[in-house]
Amino acid sequence: MNRSPLKYFLLVFALAIPLWLFGGRPLLGPSNFPLTLSVLIQPFVPLIAASILVYREEGGGRGVRRLLRRIFDQRRIRKKIWYLPIIFLMPLIYLLTYGLMALRGLTLSGAPVAFLATPILFVAFFVLAIGEEAGWTGYATDPLQERWSALTTSIILGLVWATWHFVPLIQMSRTPTWIVWWTLGTVALRILIVWLYNNTGKSLFAAIVFHAMINLSLSIFQIDYDQAIVWFTIGVFTAMAAMIVTFLWGSRTLARYRYA
Numbered sequence: 001m002n003r004s005p006l007k008y009f010l011l012v013f014a015l016a017i018p019l020w021l022f023g024g025r026p027l028l029g030p031s032n033f034p035l036t037l038s039v040l041i042q043p044f045v046p047l048i049a050a051s052i053l054v055y056r057e058e059g060g061g062r063g064v065r066r067l068l069r070r071i072f073d074q075r076r077i078r079k080k081i082w083y084l085p086i087i088f089l090m091p092l093i094y095l096l097t098y099g100l101m102a103l104r105g106l107t108l109s110g111a112p113v114a115f116l117a118t119p120i121l122f123v124a125f126f127v128l129a130i131g132e133e134a135g136w137t138g139y140a141t142d143p144l145q146e147r148w149s150a151l152t153t154s155i156i157l158g159l160v161w162a163t164w165h166f167v168p169l170i171q172m173s174r175t176p177t178w179i180v181w182w183t184l185g186t187v188a189l190r191i192l193i194v195w196l197y198n199n200t201g202k203s204l205f206a207a208i209v210f211h212a213m214i215n216l217s218l219s220i221f222q223i224d225y226d227q228a229i230v231w232f233t234i235g236v237f238t239a240m241a242a243m244i245v246t247f248l249w250g251s252r253t254l255a256r257y258r259y260a
Contacts, residue, residue, distance in 0.1 A: 002057045003143040009160050011049040012135065016042055020167040038168050043128045046135025054139065070138055071130055071208065076201030086196055086210050093237045094217040100233055101223050122216050129211035136161060136190075137197055137207040145194075151251035154194040158187030178228040184235035189214065191242040191254070198255040 019038040054063040077083070136157055144153040162183040169179055193207050200206040223230050250256045 003053065003139065005140045005144050005156075008049055008053055008135070008140050011052065012046055012164060015045045015049055016164065016167075019045070020171075036168070036171070038171065042168065044131035046133075046139075047131045050135040050139035067134060067138055070204040071134065072205055073203050074205045076203035077206055078201060082196065082200050082206065085192075086200075086206050087213055089192065089241065090210070090213045090217045091220070093234065093241065094221045094223075096237055097230065097233045098221045098223055101230060104229075106224055106227065106230070118216070118220070121219055122212060125212040125215040125219075126208060128215070129208045133193075133204060133207045133211050137193065138204045141194060141197060142202070145198075149252045150194055150198060150254040151191065151246055154191040154254070155187060157194070158190030159183075161190055162186040175228060178226075178231055181228055181231040181235045185231060185238045188235065188238040188242040192238070192245060195242075195245045195249060195254040198253060199249070 019042050022037070050067060051064050054067050055061065057063065058066070140157060141153060144156060148156070165186070166179065169182070174182070193210055196210055197203065197207050218225070225231070245254065248258050250258065
């Protein structure tokens, strides 16, 4: 493919720098998770970067339209059983974390999300996920997999993805320990996203829905996410899921089931 992941990574960071410099001031929301311009706009930076590069590399506007059409490429998901991990894997991981934290007596945070608000939240998180996955998955994943294995691709993307969030996390006063455990979970999440992408006919829609479910699950389970122990637990559970996936589907492609 006529794509450069390195150019993409550099452009994603370059476009985010103005947000980091001028968009960190809280607009509204709780002190532990304030709503800032960076939080609102940064999720769309990967899509913007991918669109700029695709416009230059793949036939101008037609290339961008091809990228955008992939947002709803659910027809690629031939085996509908893949909707089970796409939709339910992250709620399961957060449910396990919630149960373990409840046993430890960790306090909850905030009011539970109303059931009727869940579809609205999902739509909002789906839109935000489009902004990120159109770039990380739609643009960068395939050219990286042409050079390296699916697992190596996942780790590279996961580390870049996590690093790209460091400045907003620091602006929200997250501790180094908190960021370390959050990064562990983030890299593991990218392994799961690439696994789902490769097993659903390279469906960008699958990656977007899974990403939306990450954030929706985070909102539903009202755990005190300020504490590093919470992200340590989430990171461990997510890493365990990633290791199981890697063992069963193979590190080379994450798509050849060992016992097929």
